[in-house]
Amino acid sequence: MATLTRKQRELKDREAQILKLARPILLREGYQGLSMERLASEMEYAKGTLYNHFPNKEDIVLALAVESLELRFQMMESASTSSSCPRVRLVNIGAASELFASAKEHFAIEAWIRNSTIWDKASPERQQLIQQCEGRCMGIVAGLARDAVARRDLVLPQGLSAEELIFGFWSITYGSQVLSASSPSLAVLGITNPVSTIRHHCYTLLNGFAWQPIMDFQAHEQLMSAESNRLRAQFADYLANSVTH
Amino acid sequence: MATLTRKQRELKDREAQILKLARPILLREGYQGLSMERLASEMEYAKGTLYNHFPNKEDIVLALAVESLELRFQMMESASTSSSCPRVRLVNIGAASELFASAKEHFAIEAWIRNSTIWDKASPERQQLIQQCEGRCMGIVAGLARDAVARRDLVLPQGLSAEELIFGFWSITYGSQVLSASSPSLAVLGITNPVSTIRHHCYTLLNGFAWQPIMDFQAHEQLMSAESNRLRAQFADYLANSVTH
DNA sequence: GACAAATCATGACGCAGCGTCAACAATTGA
DNA sequence: TCAATTGTTGACGCTGCGTCATGATTTGTC
Structure with a gap:
């Protein structure tokens, strides 16, 4: 029976399934394109079932953001441990970003x-996760700055x-990044x-x-592209997969 | 008659009236709070009449943005002409911003x-205005940078x-500014x-x-707060009025 | 001033989409 | 075997956008 064949699919990680389905819709068709009815029908579940997992549409978006921020955190952590020199670590985090x-x-x-509009309607639990x-991301980078200060690579300006x-x-x-993504045609403005x-x-x-070691822009660029390649390889799955799927 | 008493109100600048009504709603209750029905009823017009002025809800938001950007432009222009020294002018523009x-x-x-979601649904005409x-804002500031280069106050880095x-x-x-406005509790992160x-x-x-003249941070701060006060006075009407009203 | 044409205002209507909930099905446990 | 619990369903109520046929008002013309 049709009911059975669907039951065979796992009942457990449906939440992940929902998110997996929602992400590309949100990417390709924006917030308008993502509707609960559509999500339900594409999953072959009734709308009510979705609401057993998420209290509302906005919460789905926040849940996606949690996944994404998790990835960002991992990339930043990887970047920040790929060198012992704080300035290089910060540059590497720039590459990750x-x-x-x-x-x-x-x-x-x-x-x-x-x-x-979205933030306010989501559940407090999800808001807190974000x-x-x-906070964890800030922790990595601020810690790095403190390392630099401890090493005397950096003197914090007064205040x-x-x-x-x-x-x-x-x-x-x-x-x-926001301006690049949203300002229609920066190129026209000369950027x-x-x-x-x-x-x-x-x-x-x-x-x-005066964050030590002072280097020239060439060296800076080389650091960034090297780290960029390293990270791209390390996180290929999370980056490429989710684009195509 | 009721019909007459409403007719006495100007028929001409209704567009401005609509925007005047819409802005505080959008500010106070967000995009959700702004509905065409509400706008219509508060103006004592039928919904259809609104649609004679704006093709859709999104276009109202863009129209508001045009007004706001107009103000931003004027503030920037005022700031950029309040000194002859390019670096000071740029700092003044910072105060304006x-x-x-x-x-x-x-x-x-x-x-x-x-x-x-909003940008895409608005009319191309309005998009172009924005x-x-x-472009005009960028024109002011980039022109200022060029002045600095011409005066040898600034050497553009290679590339x-x-x-x-x-x-x-x-x-x-x-x-x-975006992070301050949207990151719930920067203070918790230490900012x-x-x-x-x-x-x-x-x-x-x-x-x-190395944008000349190099100054110390004290001097920089003093410039900013002075210009901030000057601008606040000059644009008091546009800033205070629209908050209260 | 009378009448036609053009312009403008109206609000009921169609439609989409969110979130609910009473009814029903499946699973668990005793 | 039969509650009790847990999970699923989709029709329903409701809000809000944008349309459009209808009717009112204004403008232009003789």
Whole structure:
């Protein structure tokens, strides 16, 4: 019977299945394209069953974001342990952030959850999970800055904490990624290669803070592309798979 | 008659009236809170009449954004002509940008239009208007950078155009503003004063590019707060009025 | 001032999509 | 074997967008 053949499919990790189905829809057709009825019918379940797993549509988006942020965290952690020199580690994290943003099916989710319409309707539990992810990411990078201070590679300017110093890099990276993704035709404005442009700014900012070892931009670029390749290989599954599927 | 008393109200600038009504709703209750029926009933018009002015709900949001960007442009222009020294002018524009972002009823609109769900459904005409505003803003700031180059206050690094140099400042400013507005509790992460933090980064970046005249952070701060006060006074009407009303 | 043409206003209607819930089915446990 | 519990279903209520036939108002013309 039809009922039986569906029952054979696991009942356990349906939540993961839902998310797996929802992610590409959200990527390809946006928030409008994702409807509970559609999700239900494509899964061959009734709508009510979905609501046994998620209290509302917004919570599905947050759940996707948790998955994505988990990936971001892993990439950042991998990048931050791939060297012993704090400045190099920070640059490597920059490469991780670039790579993450290039995977639109992950990065775009972050834009959705910063939308108050979505954030506010999701469950507090899920909201908290996201904040934890964010906190852990900040923890990695701020810790790294503190290492640099301990080693005397970096002197924090009067009035800036390690977290606040990192916030600048977070802002410029995230800001440029948002603008690149949403500003229709940066190229028309004269910005042809935003990624490389922002690399240049981060490099200048690092030198501006006199974060040792000072290097030239060539060396900076070489570090970034090397780490970028390493990460791309390490996380190929999570990046490529989810694009095609 | 009831019909007459409403007719007495101007028939001409109803579009402006609609926007005036819509803005505070959008600010206070978000995109969900803004409904065509509500807008219509609060204006004492039928829904169909609204659709004589705007093809859809999204277009209203873009129209609001055009108004806001117009204000941003004026503030930037005022800031950029309030000194003859390019570096000071750029810092003043930074103050304008801070001030603009502090007016949530304007800044929040920008977040909405970067949402593809909204952008894509709006009319091409309105989309184009927005892009023009953006272009004009970039024009001011990039022109300023070019002035600096002409005066030998600034040497563009190999591979960066004036626009690309400006893009860095745009990204860090905008990024920090988005994060401040949407990251629930930056303070928990250790960022207590994002605005002043980003001032510090911009200052460091300017020095990093060796943009003359090099100054100390004290001087930078003083410039910013002076310009901030000047702008606040000049644009008091547009900032305060729209908050209360 | 009378009448036609053009313009504008109206709100009932069709439709899509969210979330609920009473009814029903399956599973568990004794 | 028969509760009791747990899981599934889809029709239903409701909100809100955008349309359009109908009717009102204005404009233009003689």
